Amino acid sequence: MKLFSELDSEARNLRRKVYLFLLTAALLGLVTLIAVAARQGVFTQTIPIHFFAESAQEISKGMAVKVIGFKIGKVDQVVIEPDNRIKVRIMINDDYAHLIPRDSVARVTKEGLIGASVIEIQPGHDKTRPVAADDVLSFERDSGLGEIAKKLTDQIIPILHDVKQITASINDPDGDVKVAVHNISQATVAMRASSQELQQLLHQGNQKVDAISSQVSGVLEKTDQNMALVKKNLTTLDSALPALAQKADGTLENVRRMSQEGADKVPGLLRDGRAAASDARDIVSGAKKTWPIRTLLDQPESGPAPIDSYVPSPAKLR
Amino acid sequence: MCHHQQNFAKNCITLLVILTAGLGGCGHAPEKPVNARLNQAVQLNQDGLRALQRGELAQAIGQFETALRLDISIDNQDGIFADRINLARALEISGDLSMAQKQLNATLAAGSALAPAQLAQAKAALALLALRQGNLEVATRMAEDALQACAASCTDAAAILNIQARLALERGDTSAALSSAGSALQLLSNASHHAERANSLRTIGLAKILRGEAVAALESLQLALALDRELGLPNRIVDDLLQVRRAYLAIGNASQVNDSYQRALDVAEASADVMLLDHVRAQ
Numbered sequence: 001m002k003l004f005s006e007l008d009s010e011a012r013n014l015r016r017k018v019y020l021f022l023l024t025a026a027l028l029g030l031v032t033l034i035a036v037a038a039r040q041g042v043f044t045q046t047i048p049i050h051f052f053a054e055s056a057q058e059i060s061k062g063m064a065v066k067v068i069g070f071k072i073g074k075v076d077q078v079v080i081e082p083d084n085r086i087k088v089r090i091m092i093n094d095d096y097a098h099l100i101p102r103d104s105v106a107r108v109t110k111e112g113l114i115g116a117s118v119i120e121i122q123p124g125h126d127k128t129r130p131v132a133a134d135d136v137l138s139f140e141r142d143s144g145l146g147e148i149a150k151k152l153t154d155q156i157i158p159i160l161h162d163v164k165q166i167t168a169s170i171n172d173p174d175g176d177v178k179v180a181v182h183n184i185s186q187a188t189v190a191m192r193a194s195s196q197e198l199q200q201l202l203h204q205g206n207q208k209v210d211a212i213s214s215q216v217s218g219v220l221e222k223t224d225q226n227m228a229l230v231k232k233n234l235t236t237l238d239s240a241l242p243a244l245a246q247k248a249d250g251t252l253e254n255v256r257r258m259s260q261e262g263a264d265k266v267p268g269l270l271r272d273g274r275a276a277a278s279d280a281r282d283i284v285s286g287a288k289k290t291w292p293i294r295t296l297l298d299q300p301e302s303g304p305a306p307i308d309s310y311v312p313s314p315a316k317l318r
Numbered sequence: 319m320c321h322h323q324q325n326f327a328k329n330c331i332t333l334l335v336i337l338t339a340g341l342g343g344c345g346h347a348p349e350k351p352v353n354a355r356l357n358q359a360v361q362l363n364q365d366g367l368r369a370l371q372r373g374e375l376a377q378a379i380g381q382f383e384t385a386l387r388l389d390i391s392i393d394n395q396d397g398i399f400a401d402r403i404n405l406a407r408a409l410e411i412s413g414d415l416s417m418a419q420k421q422l423n424a425t426l427a428a429g430s431a432l433a434p435a436q437l438a439q440a441k442a443a444l445a446l447l448a449l450r451q452g453n454l455e456v457a458t459r460m461a462e463d464a465l466q467a468c469a470a471s472c473t474d475a476a477a478i479l480n481i482q483a484r485l486a487l488e489r490g491d492t493s494a495a496l497s498s499a500g501s502a503l504q505l506l507s508n509a510s511h512h513a514e515r516a517n518s519l520r521t522i523g524l525a526k527i528l529r530g531e532a533v534a535a536l537e538s539l540q541l542a543l544a545l546d547r548e549l550g551l552p553n554r555i556v557d558d559l560l561q562v563r564r565a566y567l568a569i570g571n572a573s574q575v576n577d578s579y580q581r582a583l584d585v586a587e588a589s590a591d592v593m594l595l596d597h598v599r600a601q
């Protein structure tokens with residue numbers, strides 16, 4: 001009996017521990033449930049806001065709703081309207097409603113280039129009128145990756161086409177580039193040859209300059225000698241000049257005297273010459289009128305020339 | 319030289335001087351006052367005529383103009399008339415027909431002061447000018463006036479008849495042309511005016527070509543050519559050769575046609591007269 005008693009006490013003790021464990025587990029489960037619910041916003045006060053989109057693409061229930069990168073709510077419902085528009089309801093935390101004016105714009109965008117899609121609300125300018133429950137925001141969609149790729153493709157294809165043409169032109173043996181390169185190559189060869197000729201020319205020029213320099217040196221030496229001789233002669237001339245000047249004075253005096261005498265005589269001589277010429281003309285004139293000389297001379301005719309009826313013959317006869 | 323020979327030479331010279339002096343005295347005429355301007359004008363007129371004959375038209379015109387100025391300065395009416403007629407002729411040949419007309423009109427301005435022969439000459443010159451300008455009506459009237467003023471004794475009658483013959487030819491009246499040119503040729507039969515004879519013969523030749531008498535035409539034209547060659551007038555020689563070519567063309571003698579043309583071309587080229595050469599090349 002004692003054994004049963006002892007067993008009973010242990011059983012009771014064990015039972016008590018099991019109850020304690022179960023209670024603790026239940027409490028922990030409840031706390032966890034409450035924590036998860038709190039985490040899921042069950043205890044957060046939210047307000048519904050709507051926007052309409054043309055397509056539900058990249059919009060799905062549970063998507064995060066952010067303002068300036070900060071999550072303030074989530075997509076709660078996505079439904080098709082009778083007019084084929086998509087009505088999206090988002091639930092946003094009431095605490096942040098004052099940050100979203102009614103003229104704000106909802107936009108589907110991606111977090112990074114390939115991140116998850118989110119609804120980003122671009123706050124409007126009218127801060128005095130924050131959104132209220134069931135307000136409708138404007139909506140627009142950012143360019144998706146495909147659209148961006150298409151735009152890039154549209155812009156890159158012409159560039160690629162041009163590059164292809166340029167490449168083909170470069171590779172064409174008769175193309176401008178090949179011809180230009182060929183010409184440049186030839187010009188380079190010619191320049192090299194010209195450079196060699198120029199170097200030869202300069203070398204020859206240097207040789208000639210050296211030769212001329214040596215000749216000029218000789219000439220300068222001779223010039224120095226000549227200058228010395230000139231100086232000597234000038235000295236001699238300087239000493240003889242007074243005597244020469246005296247003789248020149250005498251000569252000039254003689255010339256002046258002769259000119260004076262000539263001036264007295266020349267008019268008379270000229271008069272005599274003119275008279276002699278006049279007499280000769282008269283004699284010739286008289287002789288012309290004298291027989292038989294006058295018969296040998298043509299008689300001057302002062303009248304008009306006789307009429308000459310010549311007119312060039314007509315180019316064409318009638 | 320011996321002493322006798324020296325004396326003989328002296329005596330001869332003395333005799334020659336005495337004879338010359340005696341003959342000079344016999345021929346001595348009363349002296350006229352010396353008119354230097356008149357002499358110079360006469361000389362210039364003669365020089366101008368010689369230049370005109372050589373074909374140096376610019377020089378001839380300049381000399382006639384100077385002579386005219388000198389004659390006007392001494393009121394020498396005969397000289398003025400001669401200068402204007404000659405100047406008009408030179409201007410006409412050079413192609414300045416308006417200035418030639420002006421000079422001829424100026425000669426007629428003298429009116430009744432002109433002698434009949436001068437009037438005839440001025441009218442004939444005007445007729446030639448009008449003929450060159452293609453004004454047959456005026457040319458005919460002027461030629462008739464000239465012939466009327468000329469009367470029978472006029473020395474220019476043959477030339478005026480030749481002008482009338484050319485006018486008849488221009489009108490296509492070959493009978494009248496032959497008649498007038500024939501009359502002119504008769505008047506010139508005893509004269510030494512070869513240029514005018516050549517003009518008559520050329521006109522007769524042209525008229526005969528028109529009448530289809532090519533052989534007879536060739537005869538007249540060859541005579542005209544011979545005269546013009548004697549006178550040494552390249553432009554008329556070329557004219558004659560081209561008409562000879564026409565006659566040969568009518569006869570059908572191809573070699574003579576080419577020969578005549580080649581001769582005309584050679585003369586024109588040698589004369590250095592560009593207009594004449596162009597005229598030949600245009601044939």
